[in-house]
Amino acid sequence: MEKRVMLAAAVVAIACIGAAAFVFMGGGGKPKFYWWTPHAGSPTHIPWHTEVEQMYNQRYGENVELVKVDYSTEDFKNALETTMAGDYPPDVWHSWGGGVLKDYVDAGKVQDITDLLNEDWAVRLLPPENRSKLLWNSTWNGRHYGFPYTIGVIQIYINRSIFDAFGVEIPDVEKGEVWTWDEFMQAIRTFKGKKNSAGKDIYPIVVAGGEEWQLSFYYMYLVDRIGGSDYFRKALNGEAGYSFTDNVFVRAGELCQELVQAEAFQPGFINAGYDIADFYFFENQAAMYLQGSWMVSTLRYRMQQLGGREFPLDVIYFPVIQGGAGDPSDLLGAVQDYLCISSKSQHKEEAYNLIRLHGTDEVINSFLQKVGDILVFDSRVGGGLDVPASKYDPVILKQIGVLQRAANLQMPWDQYTPRAFALKHLELMNRLFRPAGGMTPSEVALEHQRMAERLRSEGKLPITFG
Amino acid sequence: MKKILPYLFVLPALAFFMIFFIYPNIDVFRISLYSWDGIGPETFVGTANFERLIGDSGFWSWQLWSLSAICGLAGLALGILFARLTKRGMLRWGVLGFFAGLLGGIFGGGLVGVPAGALERTLVIGIQSIFVQIPIALVIALILHGRIRGARTFAIIAFLPVMISLVALALVWRYMIYDMNVGALNVIVRLFGGQPINWLADMPLLSVVLTTNWIYIGLYVVIFMAALKSIPSAIFDSAKVDGLSGFQTLRRIVIPHINKVILLTCIMCISGTFKAFDLLWVMTGAEASEVHITSTYLVKEMMYGYWGYACAIAVVCFFISLAIVAIQLRAMKIKV
Numbered sequence: 001m002e003k004r005v006m007l008a009a010a011v012v013a014i015a016c017i018g019a020a021a022f023v024f025m026g027g028g029g030k031p032k033f034y035w036w037t038p039h040a041g042s043p044t045h046i047p048w049h050t051e052v053e054q055m056y057n058q059r060y061g062e063n064v065e066l067v068k069v070d071y072s073t074e075d076f077k078n079a080l081e082t083t084m085a086g087d088y089p090p091d092v093w094h095s096w097g098g099g100v101l102k103d104y105v106d107a108g109k110v111q112d113i114t115d116l117l118n119e120d121w122a123v124r125l126l127p128p129e130n131r132s133k134l135l136w137n138s139t140w141n142g143r144h145y146g147f148p149y150t151i152g153v154i155q156i157y158i159n160r161s162i163f164d165a166f167g168v169e170i171p172d173v174e175k176g177e178v179w180t181w182d183e184f185m186q187a188i189r190t191f192k193g194k195k196n197s198a199g200k201d202i203y204p205i206v207v208a209g210g211e212e213w214q215l216s217f218y219y220m221y222l223v224d225r226i227g228g229s230d231y232f233r234k235a236l237n238g239e240a241g242y243s244f245t246d247n248v249f250v251r252a253g254e255l256c257q258e259l260v261q262a263e264a265f266q267p268g269f270i271n272a273g274y275d276i277a278d279f280y281f282f283e284n285q286a287a288m289y290l291q292g293s294w295m296v297s298t299l300r301y302r303m304q305q306l307g308g309r310e311f312p313l314d315v316i317y318f319p320v321i322q323g324g325a326g327d328p329s330d331l332l333g334a335v336q337d338y339l340c341i342s343s344k345s346q347h348k349e350e351a352y353n354l355i356r357l358h359g360t361d362e363v364i365n366s367f368l369q370k371v372g373d374i375l376v377f378d379s380r381v382g383g384g385l386d387v388p389a390s391k392y393d394p395v396i397l398k399q400i401g402v403l404q405r406a407a408n409l410q411m412p413w414d415q416y417t418p419r420a421f422a423l424k425h426l427e428l429m430n431r432l433f434r435p436a437g438g439m440t441p442s443e444v445a446l447e448h449q450r451m452a453e454r455l456r457s458e459g460k461l462p463i464t465f466g
Numbered sequence: 467m468k469k470i471l472p473y474l475f476v477l478p479a480l481a482f483f484m485i486f487f488i489y490p491n492i493d494v495f496r497i498s499l500y501s502w503d504g505i506g507p508e509t510f511v512g513t514a515n516f517e518r519l520i521g522d523s524g525f526w527s528w529q530l531w532s533l534s535a536i537c538g539l540a541g542l543a544l545g546i547l548f549a550r551l552t553k554r555g556m557l558r559w560g561v562l563g564f565f566a567g568l569l570g571g572i573f574g575g576g577l578v579g580v581p582a583g584a585l586e587r588t589l590v591i592g593i594q595s596i597f598v599q600i601p602i603a604l605v606i607a608l609i610l611h612g613r614i615r616g617a618r619t620f621a622i623i624a625f626l627p628v629m630i631s632l633v634a635l636a637l638v639w640r641y642m643i644y645d646m647n648v649g650a651l652n653v654i655v656r657l658f659g660g661q662p663i664n665w666l667a668d669m670p671l672l673s674v675v676l677t678t679n680w681i682y683i684g685l686y687v688v689i690f691m692a693a694l695k696s697i698p699s700a701i702f703d704s705a706k707v708d709g710l711s712g713f714q715t716l717r718r719i720v721i722p723h724i725n726k727v728i729l730l731t732c733i734m735c736i737s738g739t740f741k742a743f744d745l746l747w748v749m750t751g752a753e754a755s756e757v758h759i760t761s762t763y764l765v766k767e768m769m770y771g772y773w774g775y776a777c778a779i780a781v782v783c784f785f786i787s788l789a790i791v792a793i794q795l796r797a798m799k800i801k802v
Contacts, residue, residue, distance in 0.1 A: 006471060017478070078769075085504040085773075103771070107506040268646030270667045420770040427766075436668045 030065045033347035034090040035354065037068065038076035044297040046070060048370040052354075052363055060353050073211075081419075084109055091345040092354055095146050095338040097137035098415040099463050100422060104340075105145050111341035114144045116352050121359050122147075123384075130382035136465045137411055138338055146338030147355045149367070151374045151381055153293045153333035153399050154217055154412070160312035162202060162287045166190050171316050173402050178328045181255065184319040188264045191287045198284070203266040205259070206286035208274035212426035213414055215433045217290045218259065220332055220413055221318040222252035228325035229408035236417060236452055237462030244448035253432055253441025255321070260435055270434055278302075282311070290318070292333070296393050297372045313395050315402070327407040334411035335376050368392070374400055418460045424451040498777035504768070515778035525763060525779060526583040533580060534571030541567020565793075569593055584763035585786070591675060591759065592739035596732050599679050603686030604728075608716065610687070611694045621691060624684035632681075636748035639677045640666065644749075670750045670757040677745065682738070686731050693727040694720070733794045740787045 035053070039045035053068040060066075069090070071079055076094070083089040084104060095101045104110050117126065117135075126134060126148075138146035155173075163170050168187050171177035179187070191204040208214045223232055227248035234242035235249070259265065266272065266280055274291075281289045282302050289295070296313070303309045320328045339358060341351040357363055368375065368391040377383035380400050389397055403409070414422040428447050431439040439447070455461040498515055500508040519525055545563020549556040569589070576582045576590055606624070610617040627635060643650050644665040652662040665673045697720065705715045721728065743761040750757050758766065760783045768776040 010471075010474070013475075013478075081504060081769075103503070104505060107503075109505060267662065268664060270664065271640075271646070418771075420772075423766075423770055434667055435664065 030061070030063060031347070032065045032067045033345070033350050034092070035066060035068045036076065036080065036090040036093040037070050038073045038094050040070040040072045040075075042298065043301045044371045048367055051366055051370075052357065055363070056354055056357055059357070060350065064347060064350050066350070066354065087344065089342045089344065091347050092339055092341055092351045095138070095340045096336045096415040097146055097148075097334065097338050098411055099418040100415060101138060101145060101338070101340065102140065102463065102465075103419055103460075105140055109343055110145045111343045111345065111348065111351075112143045112145060113147065113341060113352075113355070114142075116355060117144050117147065119356075121356065125359055125377040125384050127382075127384045132466065134335055134376055134382050137334060137416070138340075139466050140464075142466075146340045147358065148335045148376045149337035149339070149358065150294075150335070151333060151376050151403065151409075152336050153331055153374060153403055153409075154291065155293075155315045155331065155399065155402070156318060157281070157289045157291055157295065157395075158314050158316055159281070159284060159287055160314045162191065162196070162284065165196075166194060168287075170314060173315060173317055173398060176329070176405070178317040179319040181319045181321050185258070185262060187287070188259075188262055192263060196284050200283070200285050202284075203280060203286045204264045205266075205288045205290070206272075206277040206280045207265050207269050207290065208272050208277040209265070209270040209430070209433060210273045212429045213412065214274065214277070214291070215256075215429040216412065216414060216426060217332060218256050219252050219429060219432065220410065221290075222255050222321070223248055224330050224332070224408075224410055225318065225321045225326035225328075226251050226324045229327065229330050229410060231325075232410070232413065235449075236421070238452065238456050244452060245442075245445045249445040249448065250441045251321075253444050256432055257441065260433055270430070293396060293399055294371075294373050296395055297370075300372070300393060315395055315399060317402075329402075329406050330408045330410065331403065331406045332410050332412060333403075334409065334415060336415075337373075365391075372396060374403065380404060416463075418455055418463065420460070421451050421455055424448070494777045494780050497774055498781045500774045502773045503771035504773045508774075511774065515775045516782070518775060519778055519782060522583070523581070524583055524758070525760075526585040527581050530572055530575045530580050530582055530586050533575045534568045537571030537574070538564045538568035541565070541570070584758040584760045585783075587671065587757075588739050588759040588761075588783075589736075591671075591678070591742075592736040594675060595678065595682065595735040595739065599683050599686055599735065600728065600731050602679075603683050603731075604690050604716075604720075606683070606687045607690035607694055608720065610691055621684075621688055624687045626684065627681040628685045632744045633748050635677070635681060636745045639673075640749045643677075644673055666750055674746050674749060674757070677749065678742070681745075682735075689727065689731060690724070693724040697723045729794055729797060733791055736790050736794075737787055740783055 037045070037049055039049065049068055049070070053066055056066045080089065080093060084107070089109065101110065116122065131139070131144075135144055135146075135148065138144060138148065158170065160170065168190055171179050188204040191202055194202045196202050220232070227246075231242065231246075231248050235244050235246065266277075266286070269277075277286075277289065277291075278295070278298065280286045282299055299311060299313065303311050317328060318332075320326065339355050341348060341355075345351055364375065364377065364385070368387065372391075372393055374381065374392075374396060375383065375385070375387055377385040378387045378400070379385060380387075381403055392400070413425050417425065425448065428439070428444045432441065432444045452461060497508070499510060499512060501511045501514070502508040541563035542560050543563070544567070545559040545561070546556050548554070548563070549559035572582075572586055572589055573593060576586060582590070610621055642648070646652060646662050646664045649665070651665060655662060663669070701719055701723075702715070705719055710718065740760060742759065743765065746757065746759060747762055747765070760779065764776040764779040764783075767773075767779065
């Protein structure tokens with residue numbers, strides 16, 4: 001009896017292990033290939049991505065199934081890094097280009113897609129004569145490693161009705177008008193302590209301090225305004241006469257802390273997520289919001305959900321610093337939303353088809369309708385496609401005009417630089433903006449310099465593109 | 467067949483343990499000898515990572531350790547003096563005095579602002595948990611041991627935080643207790659007319675310590691309640707008859723009986739702090755280096771792309787933790 005029980009137990013155990021292995025290995029059916037995005041929770045990107053996924057499986061899904069996986073931004077970065085380290089990355093994944101992508105390219109993890117981008121459909125969308133301007137942050141040694149989709153532009157979004165209610169004049173971007181720093185601080189003082197029509201507090205500026213890259217926007221813009229568009233790159237690459245300990249960076253830090261001391265931001269900003277910042281801005285509780293153009297579609301979506309409410313959105317330039325070397329038309333932003341393919345992918349042709357699908361008029365029109373950010377293929381910004389103005393939100397259209405007139409477009413540092421510098425920079429932004437117990441601007445500058453020197457000694461800097 | 471069959475049944479679990487626990491831990495030692503960014507090839511660098519650790523002020527503070535060493539020597543001298551005056555064991559009291567001085571130096575130095583690294587912060591959190599969590603848990607266990615109504619229910623409630631996911635608890639404390647606008651603590655502060663405090667930004671270490679103590683006191687309450695049950699009730703009755711006060715009962719009866727359990731909980735406090743990661747990481751984001759403990763510090767180094775260095779930190783922490791446990795186990799053989 002005991003032998004039979006033991007035998008039965010052994011058979012059940014083996015059957016369970018076999019079933020688990022079967023499920024683990026894919027459980028039969030079509031092979032899958034994976035597409036990772038960092039847009040979990042986005043009410044605009046998710047429907048668009050899902051539509052693309054369904055379109056793909058209908059057209060190309062006879063022998064293979066595309067599986068889209070959405071992550072939140074930070075989870076995406078961590079998951080991608082982990083899978084890259086373990087050598088089992090997704091087949092297709094999103095990238096912001098820049099130094100982080102370069103780390104993966106240098107490690108041989110990213111597929112060279114130059115030949116794909118030389119196909120007729122891609123040449124139509126991304127004319128070769130403009131590729132040095134459009135694809136520089138995903139190109140090394142003349143080879144392309146990503147297919148871009150948008151240009152993200154970071155500017156100060158404003159609530160016109162709050163400006164009008166308190167008599168603050170709006171500088172017109174279309175006329176090239178821009179505040180000085182003193183005018184900016186004056187506006188902050190005007191808005192501080194006021195209430196909106198619903199009796200709720202108005203904050204001069206909202207910021208998602210918990211997302212350090214939002215804090216970084218202020219620092220990066222200030223460095224540009226004080227030192228000019230090239231200062232950061234030269235300091236990063238250790239060019240003679242340029243260092244992160246220079247007064248340009250210290251002064252930028254001081255002005256950031258001036259904002260904190262003036263209580264320009266909402267209470268508890270240092271830990272706020274961007275859903276909190278979005279909430280305050282969308283609910284007419286914030287006069288200004290320094291954010292990326294991807295925010296506009298989210299705002300419009302929320303207004304639609306609230307019964308088609310109008311939102312008095314507009315955009316202004318980041319203020320200039322008197323005596324600064326920066327061009328007032330300089331912008332923060334970059335070509336982004338790249339699709340990259342893993343060099344280890346067993347489904348390269350399928351991945352190429354996914355990218356080709358993204359280049360069809362159908363998917364592009366769906367993007368413009370659902371997401372509506374600045375399309376990199378738009379002829380206004382150097383692409384080869386004539387996109388009717390009516391396809392864009394009026395504010396986005398205004399920003400395209402601003403982009404066309406911009407002297408320089410600075411890629412955010414946490415995307416431009418190698419991963420280690422990017423991470424250190426974001427950590428330092430948290431320390432710089434802390435209302436208490438943080439670091440001085442000089443200390444922040446010194447830590448930037450130390451990290452840059454460390455990376456130079458390891459051969460990871462200077463960083464080059466193209 | 468009968469002899470082999472038990473091993474066959476154990477084999478899957480053993481294989482799982484070897485693959486997911488033993489192998490990775492051994493590999494940590496190997497990777498600590500390499501320079502590796504996590505995605506490219508590994509480069510053998512020998513002890514370079516450990517040499518870097520010696521000079522890393524983010525990991526440990528030579529100022530604080532110098533101060534602690536001085537305090538330790540002072541403690542040693544005082545311990546020997548005490549032992550001579552009271553005719554007790556000089557070695558025992560000397561060693562106790564040395565470690566008391568050492569730990570006091572770390573603690574006190576940190577309080578007066580001597581720069582601290584991740585290692586010191588870890589030890590401080592571990593030490594304070596010994597002096598806060600264990601006494602409170604012991605007092606609660608003693609009260610519950612007095613056969614009061616609802617003792618078991620209270621013990622279950624106290625133990626609940628231990629059973630809930632640390633990530634979930636971290637999020638609850640971050641957004642519902644410490645939040646500057648809607649957090650419960652700031653509601654209380656406002657009720658008393660104070661200004662809201664940004665707990666996690668302005669006092670991150672204190673916030674983590676408060677939360678950790680709240681979670682783990684329940685665990686030790688349950689452990690001590692079980693230990694107290696091993697003391698025959700007749701001894702407590704005799705103590706009552708002899709007119710011993712509560713404190714005398716605690717000192718002369720309870721502690722001697724459960725001293726090994728107390729020392730075990732001390733080991734758990736220290737080793738648990740070295741392993742702690744999720745609570746601090748989720749609650750504070752560990753963005754500011756003044757919050758780092760050894761586990762979050764090495765994860766940060768890993769995120770920077772210094773996996774070999776992170777593994778070197780892990781190896782050093784392993785040996786430190788092992789040394790502390792060894793000392794405590796040795797102390798269990800000393801009659802207190």
